[in-house]
Amino acid sequence: METPLKPGTPPPSSARPQQTATQPKAAARPAPAPAPAPAQTARHLKKGELLFAEGENSRAMYFLKTGMLRIFKKKGESHIEIDTIHSGQVVGELAFLDGNPRSASGEALTECDLVEVSGPVFQDVLTKMPDWLKILLKTVVARLRTASTRIRQLESASVAVDYSDKDGKRNSHYVYLSPIDVLKIASGILLVCARNGAGVPGGVTVRVGLLQRYVNQIMGVPVAKITTFMDVLEQVNVIKTSSDGDSQQSILQDIDFLEQLITYLNEENLLEPSKRHDLTIRGFLVMGLMAKHMDQYGTDQVTGMKVLNIAEIRKKETTAAGKEAFRIEEFPELVKLGYATGLNIKSTDEMFTSIKAEFFMHAYRLQRLVVSIQAVNEQKRKAGSMGR
Template sequence: MQQFLGKDLSVAEAKKIAKDNYLFREGDPADAMYIIKSGLLAVTKTKGQSEVSLAEISPGSMVGEMGLFDNKPRSANVKAIKETEVIALPYESLNKQLDQLPVWVRAILKNLNETIRESNKKLKQLETANADEERFPPHVINKLMSIFNFVCNKYGKPEANGVSISSVLLRNYTIQIFQEATNKMNSLVNALTELGFATQEDRGDGTQKIVNMKAAELFAFVDWHNDWIYKQEKDKKDPLTEQECKVLNALIHFAKKVEPDKKGLNKVSLTDLQNDSVKEFGQLIKPDDVNSLIEKKYLNEKIMDGSSVFVLLELPFVEPQANNWTLLNNLKRRLR
């Protein structure tokens, strides 16, 4: 660094940071980089009401250099773990030094800086996705659904479109009996409402009337999902993606238009599926779109009959699978 600054060391300014004080915070404007002379700094990210430590910076290292190239706000907090002394190097003076470098060197430095920022951004997105996944892992979704079903089944009042319960009763059971977070239950009920499985009606006193409109389907989902979660890996079928669910639901739609054969299987023409899928479902479904369903053993192999290609569906098996994977995928997307 001294070599980079040349003789213009007057730009450097010593600064002391007491233990637990911040050198700068996430979001602060960036105006200088720092070399740690003594002590120890921690790089942290704010997460809710707490901070997560990302790294420690020891004497001889530098921090805050990224803003030199793009002047973006600080991307993290930097605080002193113990009393620390740093040497502050203002960007204004450093930019004068950068101007003396060849253009190609400045371009490389700027490109490296942008690459690091983009990598940090992707890591943050991955961290957020993992946090969402951990907040609603499969067993938690099933537990919350079971609580909702139990309270509705035991205390629900019959309605024209289902059974109703008070949001207060559901909240009390969720947090007091089953010791689950009420905000998670609220998220689940909101998701079920969006998907047409429930309704919510404000009562004007800060509470809601919640109607479970499809209790039988939700009970069946819990049983199916619980069985899938705890099955041994060798006995599990691979999960279905949202697109695979759309293809399977389309096949089921066409299968119901034909009579089953003597073995109880419904034969669907893949040519008819392709020709009519846009009109029936608003999207083109091609014969090859069923290949992954065959690989995952939700369908049997394709068969030739004359000049056409068909697949055979066992509706009592595939229809619950399609319904449950569709519901699970929709819940996951809304619970993020």
């Protein structure tokens, strides 16, 4: 018989509820959320590198941190300059926002640093927008694209006709840098140097940004053409350009030559096509080899002219395999243009011509620049043909 407990007395241990040895299991940890896609991706483009091509589907839009981009459109064998994008601007946003293919291509004019905003990142932002804001955004983008199409006169931009054929007929191939373009840019360089240039060792500084504003906004030449012509001048050692990020400084090393170029182009444009100083590539090659070896020959004391042995120059330039650098039949072209006298042939090893050294080198530098421009035009024409 159990003894009743007094009030307040704890029950015996046997009557207390027993605790189980098994402890409750801890709750399972939730799986870590996937890392969000990076909102921004850094991109770097070298000069001449393509950012996007006309007709391709848009996967991103870009913020240009440093550098310059040209926006251009194909037109047959040619390219039409649309716009120039500078640091601090956004590019590629229209196709990115409305989902249409790219209406133009983008190419780096200088080295560029960009921030890329990808489609998934932007779509994630769109899902958080109210519907009315999405509709407003699409409406604005559609109107921008329509306005862009109407405003730009694509049919008249960047097109030139080449009248250089000897018979005066229109040449059907595309001319990227026309004589008028070159005259405008060269005149702009002289203007900027005269008004804003500073004398430095080796020449006069050219403020490239100011040059682009003058020639682009006042003379109507696309910035891409200005940049291309500056590159040509650098190739022929007329200009020396240094770049520091988005800032460029160029030094005009021979201001007299640039003035002579303007005079030469003006005079050539006034001549009948058959009387212009158009030199073939083979004729230019012969002229270049004569300039290369000219210092090895003496000057006639009576005429004051250099006397060159063309046969000897050809022999020196003949390869080990016996391939001749040029044919004697290619030399008379220089005689016709007044750059050298007719050959005085004494033997197969002695074929002499006389030149006025200073005049010859001046003409050679002009022809070298003209040939470089022709090479650029041919390169642009081929690029347009490949893109069709």
